[in-house]
Amino acid sequence: MAVTVKTFANASEAAGALSSDRSARYLGGGTLVMRALNEGDVSISTIVRAQDQALSRIDASGPRVTLGAGVTFARILAERDLSFLHAPARSIGGPAVRNMGTVGGNLFAPNPYGDFTVALLALDATVAVQGGFGARDIPIEEFLQARDRQAGTLVLSVSCTRPASADAFRYRKIARIKPKGGSVITLAAHLPISGGRIVGARIALGSMAPTQIRARAAERALEGRSLDTATIAAAASAAAEGTSPSDNALGSAWYRREIVGVHLRRLLSGQE
């Protein structure tokens, strides 16, 4: 059976086509879907596209930032108001992949990819999706937990609150090949400081579980404390708690568990 390409003028029509066909995939930048097709993934027989301007909109003027699902990493890097997202955007692929890869597609990228989503998880982003039953907003954590069941929904946009200061949001990707390698592990931390103490710490990890996850034990070690050596050491020693990494060509599960605390300590103490 040949592959059919369906192109729609607006996102809700595309969402309808997506939810009614189990073999349909939405084509954003194509860095995942075209690769799958080229490698002979016969589970895809319909490609759905949407030419909706709303999908590529960036709203970065206020304290709440919204990125359309079709916004590419190259565009994020070109946006001065999104400087807090430049490090995660720059860590993805090479220029060609950043020119095509999108924020929405990254939400579905399996290990060792999906680095931008690690940043969004630390920033407690909200994912706006359009399913068969209309549009709704889902907290990113909930979205990721049910990611395997999201195939029939279309992501419209992602939004998050801008961190209060440049220091409050930190990101680190560990790769063997620089600058284009897949992630050995990826870490992002959002550390809002109030009265010298961390309030509402969020640590997100990539490649430490089947999807991006939060390091809740590490967050608890940080919560309500000042970011001093003892606190950082406590968070680092708890970093691997609750994770379930697996082996792949870039690193073993054992190795990932060993290094996640080291890199969290470096991230929190501001070391390169």
Add this chain to the structure above:
Amino acid sequence: MLELRKDIFADERDDNLKEIGKGTQRQDMLGHITGTSSYFGDHKLQGMLHLKVVRSTQAHARLRRIDTTEAERSAGVRRIIRGADVPRNLNTLLSLINFGKDDEPSLAVDKVRYKGEPILAIVADSEREAFEAIAKVKIDYEPLPTVFDVEDALKPGAPVVNETYPKNAFIYHDVYDHQRLRFGDADAALATADHVLEQRYQMSPIEHAPTETNGAIAAPDTNGRYVVYTSTQALFFSVDTCAKILDVPSNTFHFIGGTVGGGFGGKVDTLTEPLAILGAMLTGRPVRYVFGREEEMQYGPPRGAERIYIKDGVMRDGRIVARKIRAYFDSGAYTRLSSYAAVKCAAHLPGPYTIPNVYGDVYCVFTNRTPATAMRGFGVTAMDFAIECQMDKLANLVGMDPMEFRILNAYRDGDMKAHRREAKNTALIECVQVAAEKAKWPIRDEFRRASSRTDGGGSRAAIPPTPTDSRARPTAPAQQRTSYDRLPPTVTREPPREPPPPSPPPPSPRPVTPSHGATRFSSVFGTRRR
């Protein structure tokens, strides 16, 4: 900036070289930068079909049953090719030069020996339809014990990977399960050396990662011939390999190659051409078979993995008196070109140094891994990595500068090499001197004055008495970690070892008479009648 040091060895060559040091247009450059070079994949032929192979999901398994009934009914499928359809379904690449036994089927028949081994080829109207048919093939595997480690594979009782070589080692000249080099008495020299350092080195397989993946398009031509557009980097080698596998004269084929989108050794194995041609023969239509990227990375042949043990004896004054090496080439499940890599490796020992006692065992081993093949300098690259790491460690051990240590031990013109050839045009000393100078690395005057053309030969040209090898094969020692920087200085101090008295070269294995009908010995072919 390029600088030509024409002062070095000026008397050894005619100074009429005129290419190096100036810009020369590559003949294919214009086509590449203007995007007009034509690759095999640029040919779109009328009625062209697409071939994809069903690959083993198991590293080692017996094929109980292959069920293609559903796949045959799948839309667009023109032909399913099995091992029985391949005229000569057993080949080894170097059989073209009478080296090695046929050990690899084009399509697996009784069992699979590595994950990704081709079992069936499906020819369909489109790649997509071929992929859909592949998904409908049912294969019943009976998993067999696997072996992935070269030393484990050589142990008694290891699973037999390839029945052509039941001991999991390539057999040279029908007798020898490894390449062996003996020069002097390495064990005696190690016993009297001031320091002995044994280390283990290992290199993983390396993928060539060409931009263009392996592939070919074959089309029926007039007069029963076939035209083949191919990515091969060894066109005539591929022609003859296809002629053998398909059991037709080689003039049946008109191969068109030329532009290779990156080869580096990864496009000599002729993996796509025989099946593409067979597809064209069986369907009467042009057939295209090209590896996907994952196929290229996962199942395309890499540079083989190697494991190397080096045990060196060194005197306090820095002279290396013995070098003992065991090396294992991981050939994967089939020979391809690794047998030749082991020969090259043995010929390279002990590196570019004059060492009076050298002992080498080099094995080409079969495991349940992807078959390895050629890649730039294969057979030598990993061994050089190991030897040069070892040289740094030895220099550290005796407290010498690593550059000076290399100059001290470098071979010089007139020295006898371990495989009993006189060293000529050696030039290592001069290379080290220039490298040190360029890196502003200070070396002492006596080393700056050293020359590869002086102080060689003489006692260094002698072939030392070499004991006959009657012991059983040495067993693998326990793994040793690097500890050279923590080794205590050895207490015993032997007087500097006298160079062994020169002795006449041992008689040649066979009398050499340069007349017709004489036999000659070659490391690849063994004894051969000319």
